[in-house]
Amino acid sequence: MGEATVTAVAAVWAVAAAAILGCLIVVAAALDGVLSARAQGTAGGAGRPFGEAARLLRQRRRTTIAADNLLWRIGGAGLVVVALLMVTVVPLDRWTLFDLDVGVVWFNAMDVTVWALVWLTGWGSNSAHALVGGYRFLAHGIGYELPLMFALVAPAIAAGSLNVGGIAAAQGGLWFVVWMPVAFVVFCLGVVAFSVWGPFAAALGADLAGGARTELSGVDRLVFETGRYALLAAGAAFAVPMFLGGGSGPLLPGWMWVLVKAVAVLAVLVWLRRRVPVVRPDKFMEAGWLVLLPAVLLQDLVVAVVAVAGG
Amino acid sequence: MGLARRGAAVGLKEALARSAARRAHVLLVETPGHWRIRAAAERHVHERGWILARSPADADVLAVCGPVGTGMGPPIEQVWQQMPGPRVRIDIDDEDQVEAALARAAESIADTAGHLEDAATRPSGPDLLSVGSSDDEHADTDHSAHGGGHEGHGGGHEGHGGGHHDMGHDMEMAPHGVALAEGEQDRDGLEMDVLRVRLGPVLPHWPAGLVLRCSLHGDVITGADVELLGGQGSDADDPVARRCDAITSLLALAGWDDAADQARLMRDRLLSAGTDDRAVSDVRRLHRRVARSWLLRRSLRGVRPVHEHELEEHRLPRHLSGDTYDRLLTMVERAHRDLVTAERSASDDLPEDTRSDLVAVDAIPRLVQGLDLATARLVVASLGLDVLHAGRQVSHG
Numbered sequence: 001m002g003e004a005t006v007t008a009v010a011a012v013w014a015v016a017a018a019a020i021l022g023c024l025i026v027v028a029a030a031l032d033g034v035l036s037a038r039a040q041g042t043a044g045g046a047g048r049p050f051g052e053a054a055r056l057l058r059q060r061r062r063t064t065i066a067a068d069n070l071l072w073r074i075g076g077a078g079l080v081v082v083a084l085l086m087v088t089v090v091p092l093d094r095w096t097l098f099d100l101d102v103g104v105v106w107f108n109a110m111d112v113t114v115w116a117l118v119w120l121t122g123w124g125s126n127s128a129h130a131l132v133g134g135y136r137f138l139a140h141g142i143g144y145e146l147p148l149m150f151a152l153v154a155p156a157i158a159a160g161s162l163n164v165g166g167i168a169a170a171q172g173g174l175w176f177v178v179w180m181p182v183a184f185v186v187f188c189l190g191v192v193a194f195s196v197w198g199p200f201a202a203a204l205g206a207d208l209a210g211g212a213r214t215e216l217s218g219v220d221r222l223v224f225e226t227g228r229y230a231l232l233a234a235g236a237a238f239a240v241p242m243f244l245g246g247g248s249g250p251l252l253p254g255w256m257w258v259l260v261k262a263v264a265v266l267a268v269l270v271w272l273r274r275r276v277p278v279v280r281p282d283k284f285m286e287a288g289w290l291v292l293l294p295a296v297l298l299q300d301l302v303v304a305v306v307a308v309a310g311g
Numbered sequence: 312m313g314l315a316r317r318g319a320a321v322g323l324k325e326a327l328a329r330s331a332a333r334r335a336h337v338l339l340v341e342t343p344g345h346w347r348i349r350a351a352a353e354r355h356v357h358e359r360g361w362i363l364a365r366s367p368a369d370a371d372v373l374a375v376c377g378p379v380g381t382g383m384g385p386p387i388e389q390v391w392q393q394m395p396g397p398r399v400r401i402d403i404d405d406e407d408q409v410e411a412a413l414a415r416a417a418e419s420i421a422d423t424a425g426h427l428e429d430a431a432t433r434p435s436g437p438d439l440l441s442v443g444s445s446d447d448e449h450a451d452t453d454h455s456a457h458g459g460g461h462e463g464h465g466g467g468h469e470g471h472g473g474g475h476h477d478m479g480h481d482m483e484m485a486p487h488g489v490a491l492a493e494g495e496q497d498r499d500g501l502e503m504d505v506l507r508v509r510l511g512p513v514l515p516h517w518p519a520g521l522v523l524r525c526s527l528h529g530d531v532i533t534g535a536d537v538e539l540l541g542g543q544g545s546d547a548d549d550p551v552a553r554r555c556d557a558i559t560s561l562l563a564l565a566g567w568d569d570a571a572d573q574a575r576l577m578r579d580r581l582l583s584a585g586t587d588d589r590a591v592s593d594v595r596r597l598h599r600r601v602a603r604s605w606l607l608r609r610s611l612r613g614v615r616p617v618h619e620h621e622l623e624e625h626r627l628p629r630h631l632s633g634d635t636y637d638r639l640l641t642m643v644e645r646a647h648r649d650l651v652t653a654e655r656s657a658s659d660d661l662p663e664d665t666r667s668d669l670v671a672v673d674a675i676p677r678l679v680q681g682l683d684l685a686t687a688r689l690v691v692a693s694l695g696l697d698v699l700h701a702g703r704q705v706s707h708g
Contacts, residue, residue, distance in 0.1 A: 036568070039569045039572040040357045041357065051334035054326075055335070055336075058328065058331045059395050059396070059397065066487040128506060129684070132530040132685070201566060202566065206516065206564050207565075207566070207688040208684065209515070214368060216368060221368075276606050277562070277565045277607045278567070279610065280686075
């Protein structure tokens, strides 16, 4: 691990990174469309994201009485920005936009800002249901954030580095997912949670008439929904260097392996939504602190012992 | 060059309009006694590949299912004013009209010129609010949130409840025409802001015509008044399909779209094909899925248990005993039992008469008191209010 494992590319490549993220978003949304259509007893559905986008582009933006417009719009538009910032530290095999020594911490910092953004979306519209939705997200956050942080710690301990490229390179023989499955599962749950997705979509629930996004329409809703898919995609992409050996794999070039693995994780996360109901935040708090946190700490301990013994 | 560009822009606009019409979101309003129209509308919405909207902000089409009864007009109008546009309203008075009405809506959505005109002639937020405050007697209908707090143009932290604690309408107490939250003692004796939020009558997965005016401390309901709008419901036929409908609502509110869709498809089959072997196996499959879900059990277990003495006190039917999870399973089991007995056509051994299904609406405030807003929705849905008993209309919880 002496030499640099990844090279930082010029900033213009950020456009390509955004395009790749955009493709992942479309894949995720199309898959969800197909699965939804099937559950509703109709065929097709792959075109849903395009129709939905067209509809929202045509729809008028709306505001509410005494809305906190600035904060409301920051919250809604912020998710997609955060997702873009997340993928800057995800190496595409040998290339990365931002070869940060503390890439893992960067990712973690980004996912924490989602707390503020979802809450602001709920707060800004000055509407009871939206605000309750915003607070529900914080309640989930208290349950998932610490387990997620400690799940990110495990690969970092094993690789002895907080650099994402370094962590990917440290999995030469054995992918981290194999010997730290608990951390991987908890990480995936964290991704689902900060994307306000599936079991962690209580903040946007039907029981709150749409929760934090109740009052969003038109392009504001489009940006918010895109942001959720973008976070899901960025989280899935981050799992690749952290747990799934980065670009390693037979036959295909490394960069393609990264994409294949990211799409596979993303597909599982999208599919998960169909399988389970929403976890009510008050119930999840208990599970997060009494089950996930001890489990992932134990995982960290095992990883640390192995790292010390092996090193 | 200029012409070509304009032509391209028009083409793009038309393409957008056509795509949008293929993916319309429909907000359904059910008036009491007309759930079958709403059920048919849901089915056709899905068949078209359209989506059911959750709030006015999310909706392109407002579909009023059933004739508009007493008191339902103003709330529906308020929701209409909150829709962003392009917006289309359709009124469906009969099950047979559903398909044609939706087809008409699809055409209207694509009519860009009409929508531009609509947008230009819409009243502004302040206009809508001033209409509300000029009529003090109806201050709460006009000011407070409708459709469960999607207030949109109607105001944010919604107005005070109907007349009590009236704080006047001067601008100091009501910035932007919306009254400030009042203070009140919380359960721990500290002062807490109190917000009045109205649930219903335009609210998906909510009993038709039911209005619950809640006082909220934070998101906890500390008291509620109940009212039934739009006259009495009458179509209590197809009890099994009706029960599947209630199951659909509860599962949808619990955030399990797939299971909710399964229950809805079952309901639609029962309505169109009647009861047969397939229906029995369908309901068994649903029961297995619901009973097996560990997460659902964890979510609904212990949510607002109804004890023996409460059944007596509120004159509630026996099958509502237990917590919300019990009530969900009971609903599925009752649907199953009804199907099996219908198949055997041995109707003589029905253990309960229909009268015991009547739920006194004035029990609802007591049942939701102390729950948070979202949990209250689950509890109301778990009652499966197919037959609402108007009785005494208002009580204070």
